[in-house]
Amino acid sequence: MNDLARADFRRRVENEGPLMVPYCPDALTARLCEQLGFDGGYLDGGGLGYALAVSEALLTITELAQAAAAVRRRSALPLVVDGGVGFGDAVHVARTVWELENAGAHAIELEDQVAPKRVSHHRHVEHLVPTEVMTGKIKAAVGARRDPDLLLIARTGAVQNESFDAALQRCEAYFEAGADAVMLLTQNPEQLAEAPRRLPGPVATLTSFDLHTPEEWAQLGYAxxxxPVTGHTAAFSALREAYERQRTGRPSGRSVAEAFEVYESLQHLAGFEELYDIERATTEPGT
Structure with missing residues (x-):
């Protein structure tokens, strides 16, 4: 990757927030997000875990890095990759950073749940590591990155599992350990507004864009x-509805002509024209 791409993304996070980053599980979606002008894409463990029907808790670093590389291979969209708990202790976190940086991530998110991550976090049963354990993992991540502009985001689940004040204290410690930004999931509008005001660096949140307008997000001070929710649920809901209708003998809800029109348009979104150019240049006329 061109180092300037990461440097530009870091600069924008630090100075131009809020950057709006939607769910981005694959290269085709990344190219769509790029075409629409989004600031980046989010490759989340949750979405990949659901796609494989195994939970993000059971993903491997190889699976995650391969997914990230596939996105970056075909898109210049800045990519924030959910590194989960880093697949283990501080040594495993170092390997996670090596792999995801090499795969082309612009930013890596690491969270303070126990490792190995537990499947029950999906049903909101979470267990956090002590603050000093997480700060050790952050320091290992900082030491492992080769590009100093690779953004490291430290995420805490302490709002839900300890208290809002405890979460802020953890975030301050994570900044001191070298995190470039922090992420916390607030529980009410007051906490959402207060977090960026009380923390000394860029703050990220994980929620639906629809909660506020971009202007309101900017006023709140989020970087x-x-x-991770809107795109994933919209796509699955549309698929389920169409298949349910067809399975019961009804039309899918989209005309056949419209469906094939969309299908044909995918070749342009996927960038096949450059592949056609190669064939045109290397294939004898008439063959």
């Missing part, structure tokens, strides 16, 4: 607003 990154990441939406």
């Amino acid at each position: 990154l607003v990441i939406d």
Whole structure:
């Protein structure tokens, strides 16, 4: 990756928030997000874990890095990758950073749940590591990155599992350990407004864009607003509805002509024209 791409993303996070970063599970979606002018894409463990029907708790670093590399191979969209708990202790975190940086991530998110991560976090049963354990993992991540502009985001689950004040204290410690930004999931509008005011660096949140307008997010002072929910649920809901209708003998809800029109348009979104150019240049006329 061109180092300038990461440097520009870091600069924007630090100075131009809020950057709006939607769910981005694959290269095709990344190219769509790029076409629409989004600030970046979010490759989340939750979405990948659901796609494989195994939970993000059971993902491997190889699976995550391969998914990130596939996105970056075909898109210049800045990519925030959910590194979960870093797949283990501080040594494993170092390996996680090596792999995801090499795969082309612009930013890596690491969270303070226990490792190995537990499947029950999906049903909101979470267990946090002590602050000093997480700060050790952050320091390992900082030491492992080769590009100093690779953004490291430290996420805490302390709002839900300890208290809002405890979460802020953890975030301050994570900044001191070398995190470039922090992420916390607030529980009410008051906490959402207060967190950026009380913390000394860029703050990210994980929620639906629809909660506020971009102007309101800017007024709140967030550097990154990441939406892992809207795209994922919209896509699955549309698929489920169409398949349910067809399975019961009804039309899918989209005309056949419209469906094929969308299908044909995917080749342009996927960038096949450059592949066609190669064939045109290397294939004999008439073959």
